[in-house]
Amino acid sequence: MKFLYEEDIINRIGEKRFKHTLRVVDTAKELAQIYGADLEKTKIAAYYHDCAKIKDYDKLIEECRKYDLKLTKEMKAAPQIIHSYLGAIIAEKKYGVKDKEILNAIRYHTTGRESMTLLEKIVFLADYIEPMRNFNGVERARELAKVNLDNAVYFSLNNTLSHLCKSNDYIVLDTVKARNFILEMEDGKIF
Ligand SMILES: [Fe+2]
Numbered sequence: 787m788k789f790l791y792e793e794d795i796i797n798r799i800g801e802k803r804f805k806h807t808l809r810v811v812d813t814a815k816e817l818a819q820i821y822g823a824d825l826e827k828t829k830i831a832a833y834y835h836d837c838a839k840i841k842d843y844d845k846l847i848e849e850c851r852k853y854d855l856k857l858t859k860e861m862k863a864a865p866q867i868i869h870s871y872l873g874a875i876i877a878e879k880k881y882g883v884k885d886k887e888i889l890n891a892i893r894y895h896t897t898g899r900e901s902m903t904l905l906e907k908i909v910f911l912a913d914y915i916e917p918m919r920n921f922n923g924v925e926r927a928r929e930l931a932k933v934n935l936d937n938a939v940y941f942s943l944n945n946t947l948s949h950l951c952k953s954n955d956y957i958v959l960d961t962v963k964a965r966n967f968i969l970e971m972e973d974g975k976i977f
């Protein structure tokens with residue numbers, strides 16, 4: 787795959803984050819093959835998912851201003867979600883991505899949301915389990931990802947939520963809704 791705007795993205799997010807991006811592309815491709823998602827769309831969504839992951843908070847906010855992204859109460863309380871929203875805007879305005887499904891997969895890759903599409907689930911999960919991720923539960927998430935996408939997403943959301951609880955961090959409503967939606971869909975018989 788030829789990578790577009792590589793230099794521009796590296797300038798914004800750094801070499802290390804860009805390498806993570808490439809691992810997410812590979813992981814997402816594997817998941818797309820297992821679950822029958824559109825391979826091209828998957829690659830594009832994964833490639834741009836962290837295109838706005840700017841390390842420096844002031845620079846991130848400056849970029850939000852430049853692209854007219856108004857910070858919500860939740861974004862202020864959980865700044866780690868900002869780059870997803872900004873990333874969707876930059877992918878569209880600067881990199882010319884027009885496909886709404888791809889843009890939503892970028893926009894919701896950190897929080898998840900109710901009623902996620904196949905593409906959204908794949909990008910969310912690929913980001914969570916790419917090979918260099920190393921945290922409690924990642925092995926279980928990887929195992930589940932091979933056999934049941936919804937279970938894997940559910941497990942990852944739960945793991946994230948309990949981590950946020952334990953560290954007294956703000957919980958974004960979309961993440962709770964994403965989790966409950968899968969639980970309802972599976973009629974409580976998730977595991
Ligand atoms: Fe991200």
Ligand SMILES: [Fe+2]
Nearest residue numbers: 810835836913
């Ligand atoms: Fe990421």
